[in-house]
Amino acid sequence: MANSTALAVRVERASAGNLVRLGRTIRSQDPTWGTQVFSVADGVAVLCGDGFFVNALFAAGLTEQVSANDLDQFEQRCAAMGLPSSIEISSATRPELARFLPKRGYETSGSVEAFTIEMDDAQITRVEFEVAQSGPNLTIESANEGLLGLWQETCAAAWGHTSVEARRASDTFAAAAAIVDGPGLLIARDESDGRPVATASVTIHDGVATLGGMSTLPAERRRGIQKALIAHRLGFARSMGCDLAYTTAVTGGDSARNLARHGFQHLHTKTTHVLKSSATGV
Structure with missing residues (x-):
């Protein structure tokens, strides 16, 4: 992929920007979670609180070196919230950070694959055509x-x-997403009886x-609903003037294979690293 490093940096910064907005919205809507959003070197820590899946340092080490002092402060703030110190890195991350984390006691806890597709890719037209011809009969509506x-229940x-x-x-995360995403928060219902799917x-x-x-x-599941929702969202993104779409899927899972079949190109692997002592409470 041409200029893949610049593309990876752009995608990681956009992804982190989304999480910053979500974190700040949660903090504004319900301060009882104690959500914190703060800069660490060139990255950002989004600590939504215990029970959320977003509690980590994102997009750090893309263009600047992350120092030991930076990590000290990040780890102290995680500990104060009772959260494990978790850092997400990718191929766009400067290699010295990836080398330093194991020496500091971080262990890999999981990975996802990042995929992109350009809005002028002919594959989008193909996917939209296939959904129109043989996709499930769905009503897809904004749920913000x-x-x-109903979105929260489903x-x-x-x-x-x-x-x-x-x-x-x-429910808290969904309520924040309704503000950040606006009409991009979507629910699909079966046209036959209106049930949410x-x-x-x-x-x-x-x-x-x-x-x-x-x-x-x-x-x-296995009715082609994911494909229909991909096509709908790509059409929405194009109407909003986007030139690129991005998503992730668990490494080795069916969703990753589906994305490749629908024309998405693999960009890189993103790995999450957790400080062993903070994860075990030692």
Whole structure:
């Protein structure tokens, strides 16, 4: 991929920018979570709070060196919130940070694959055509206003958020996404009876459309719903003037293979590193 380093930096900064807006919105909507958003070198830490899946340092070490003092301060603030120190890096990260983390006691805890597609890619037209010809009969609507409650119910059911704590975090995150994403927060319903089947989102920042929030109810899977929601969001992104779409999928999972089939190009692998002592409480 031409100029892949510059593309990777652009994508990582856009992704981090989305998380900053989400974190700040959560902090504004419900201060009881104690959400913190702060800079670390050239990156940003978004610590939404215990129970959220966004609690890490993002986009650090892209253009500047991350010092030991930077990490000291980050780790201290994580500890004060009772959170493990977690750092996300990618191929766009300066190599010295990747080499330094294991020496400091960080261990790899997981990875996702980053994919992109350009808005003028002919593959988008192909996917849209295939969905129009043989896709599931869906009504896809913005859920940032009157349908937010239905979005929250559907997402929680799809992900299995059954406990009070998990549901509170899930609903809080969705309410923040409704503000950040606006009409890009989407719910899909079956046209035959109006029942909800899936949720999705598209977040726009600096011309990059980030596809996220994808969850499908277990009974509705393998109907082509994901493909239909991808096509819808790409069309939305194009109408908003974006030139690039970006998304991630768990390494080795079905979603990663589906994205490749739909024309997305693999950009890089993103790995999460957790400080061992903070993760174990030692």
